[in-house]
Structures are given as structure tokens and as C-alpha cells.
Amino acid sequence: MLYFFTKVEDMxxxxxxxxxxxxxxxxIIQLGDDAYGVPLARELAIRRGRDVSVGSVYAxxxxxxxxxxxxxxxxxxxxxxxxxxxxxFRVTDEGLRSAHATRxxxxxxxxSLPLPGKELA
Amino acid sequence: MKRLQSVAFATWMLDHLTFRVRNNALTGDLLxxxxxxxxxxxxxxxxxxxxxxxxxxxxxxxxxxxxxxxxWSILYPELWFxxxxxxxxxxxxxxxxxxxxxxxxxxxFVRVVLPAAxxxxxxxxxxxxxHKQLERKLxxxxxxxxxxxxxxxxxxxxxxxxxxDFGVSLRDLSWESINxxxxxxxxxxxxxxxxxxxxxxxxxxxxxxxxxxxKIIFS
Numbered sequence: 518m519l520y521f522f523t524k525v526e527d528m529x530x531x532x533x534x535x536x537x538x539x540x541x542x543x544x545i546i547q548l549g550d551d552a553y554g555v556p557l558a559r560e561l562a563i564r565r566g567r568d569v570s571v572g573s574v575y576a577x578x579x580x581x582x583x584x585x586x587x588x589x590x591x592x593x594x595x596x597x598x599x600x601x602x603x604x605x606f607r608v609t610d611e612g613l614r615s616a617h618a619t620r621x622x623x624x625x626x627x628x629s630l631p632l633p634g635k636e637l638a
Numbered sequence: 639m640k641r642l643q644s645v646a647f648a649t650w651m652l653d654h655l656t657f658r659v660r661n662n663a664l665t666g667d668l669l670x671x672x673x674x675x676x677x678x679x680x681x682x683x684x685x686x687x688x689x690x691x692x693x694x695x696x697x698x699x700x701x702x703x704x705x706x707x708x709x710w711s712i713l714y715p716e717l718w719f720x721x722x723x724x725x726x727x728x729x730x731x732x733x734x735x736x737x738x739x740x741x742x743x744x745x746x747f748v749r750v751v752l753p754a755a756x757x758x759x760x761x762x763x764x765x766x767x768x769h770k771q772l773e774r775k776l777x778x779x780x781x782x783x784x785x786x787x788x789x790x791x792x793x794x795x796x797x798x799x800x801x802x803d804f805g806v807s808l809r810d811l812s813w814e815s816i817n818x819x820x821x822x823x824x825x826x827x828x829x830x831x832x833x834x835x836x837x838x839x840x841x842x843x844x845x846x847x848x849x850x851x852x853k854i855i856f857s
Contacts, residue, residue: 572688601666
């Protein structure tokens with residue numbers, strides 16, 4: 518029964534990331550100290566070549582934070598934000614491990630990708 | 639003026655329909671963009687998408703506990719009948735039936751509620767054991783609350799069912815009658831287990847927010 522009451526730090530296999538989560542994670546790393554909702558959505562929109570809603574960025578950030586891959590802290594509240602504080606995000610060590618693990622798996626899978634026009638095996 | 643009212647109403651919707659503590663940050667971000675020249679139409683689109691995303695993720699969170707509660711509760715009538723058919727249990731029940739009122743009534747109540755509560759709690763522990771991430775976030779207090787809520791919901795639902803008279807009539811032992819009785823038994827259990835699981839789920843506003851960890855990493 519004590520097992521249920523104990524908070525255990527899981528140092529097992531890293532979790533793999535979905536496409537959008539991976540993009541958000543990499544964008545956080547790219548933006549560094551300025552990683553909050555608006556710049557994240559802008560940068561993602563530029564990279565993807567289409568508009569990204571701030572709400573869906575926050576939903577992905579929620580999932581990443583739940584998994585312990587990013588952490589957040591409250592920043593300054595400014596008048597143009599209606600007195601609401603910014604929430605800055607930073608990738609954790611586990612997040613970094615997870616991004617590397619996902620890249621390794623994807624790299625292995627990319628190797629078997631045939632060129633367009635060639636027959637699939 | 640009209641634009642301001644429209645934005646204020648959209649902000650109110652965002653604050654009340656997305657169930658998140660990060661509403662403030664999201665709303666602030668959207669207001670910041672509005673100040674930078676975005677249109678009220680853009681603001682509304684962002685608000686509606688945020689509400690849609692929040693509702694969708696919330697319903698996904700509830701879907702699995704709901705399906706598990708319904709599936710687990712369906713097993714109960716079969717298990718209940720097999721336990722009641724055993725000689726050992728029948729001997730105990732016969733012994734209990736010999737007691738006078740009010741003990742007989744109390745024991746009858748225990749006979750109905752105890753196995754149902756144990757069955758619900760077993761379901762709860764199986765669900766938690768199969769969801770390690772959820773189990774890790776569950777404090778002792780929250781687990782106790784979850785067990786207590788399941789018992790309360792079970793009692794209320796059983797009393798409601800009793801008042802609704804879903805019992806099997808001995809004069810009408812048709813398959814439809816027995817089947818509806820079995821379904822009726824499962825409903826209070828499903829409600830009880832579902833409420834316990836929902837209570838055990840980490841609330842959205844606490845998801846992954848670990849102030850200590852945050853402080854260490856940002857310092």
C-alpha cells in the first residue's frame with residue numbers, strides 16, 4: 518500500500534515526443550530566455566509556414582510540463598498585457614534526453630525512406 | 639467602444655471556459671498581440687481555438703476513466719452471483735439471517751454495500767496500478783478522499799436505486815427482468831468508480847507544476 522503513497526522519481530526510458538511537442542520543445546531551446554507563448558507561436562508559425570494558435574502552443578506546453586520535460590516560471594506583468602504575468606518555459610534535462618531519444622529513433626526510421634518515385638520495399 | 643466590449647467578452651470566455659491556471663499567461667499573451675496591432679477577429683479566433691483545445695483535452699482525460707468504470711462495473715453482477723452461490727457465503731448469510739431486528743437490517747445493508755465498495759476500490763487500485771504516472775502524483779490524502787467519495791457516491795446511488803425499485807420480482811423471472819436488474823446493479827458501481835477516478839486525477843491547475851524543481855532549474 519505504501520507504494521501508492523510514495524512519489525517515485527522515474528529514471529527509466531525516456532518518453533518519445535509527438536511531432537508538435539517536439540517542435541515546441543526545440544523552439545523553446547532556440548528562444549532561450551525569451552521562451553513564452555507569443556514568441557513561441559510566432560517562431561513556430563515562421564518555421565512551419567502557417568499560422569499557429571497560441572492556445573494550441575499552451576496545450577502542448579501543458580502536456581510537456583505534465584511529463585516533466587519543461588518547467589515554467591512567472592515573469593513580469595505589464596500594462597499592455599492587462600496586468601497579467603508572462604510564463605517563461607525552459608527545457609529540463611529529461612526533456613533534452615527525450616528530444617535526443619526521439620531524434621535517434623526518427624534518424625533510424627528516415628534511413629529506410631525511399632526517394633520519391635522509387636518503389637516501396 | 640464596441641471593439642473593447644467584444645474583446646472583454648472574449649477574455650471573459652477565455653478565463654471561464656478553459657479551466658486552466660495558465661489562462662492568465664495565455665490571456666496576457668493574446669492581449670499583448672492585440673496591442674501590437676492584431677485585429678479583434680484574430681483575438682476571437684485565438685480564444686475559440688483555446689477553448690476548443692481545452693474542452694477536447696479535458697474530455698480525453700475523462701474518457702478512459704469513464705470507459706473503465708463502465709467496463710469494470712459490468713463484471714460485478716456475475717462475480718456477485720458466483721460469490722453468493724458459494725456454500726461458505728450462504729452459511730454466513732443464513733447465520734446472519736438468524737439475528738433479530740435491527741441487527742438483521744444492518745447486516746443486510748452491509749451484505750449489499752461491503753462487497754460493492756470492495757469491488758469499486760479494487761477497480762480503483764487496478765486502474766491506478768496500470769497508470770504509473772497518475773499513481774506517482776497521487777498523495778495519501780487524495781487517495782483517502784477518492785476512497786471516501788466512492789463510498790459516498792455508492793451509498794447515495796444504492797439508496798436512490800432502492801427507492802426507484804429496480805429489484806427483481808420473483809413472479810417475473812424473465813431474461814429481460816434479470817438483465818435490467820443486472821444493469822441497474824452496475825450503474826451505482828460505475829458512478830462510484832468514475833467519481834473516485836475523477837477525484838484521483840491530478841487537477842489541470844497542478845499538472846506538472848513543481849515549484850521546487852522550477853526554482854532549482856531557473857536559479
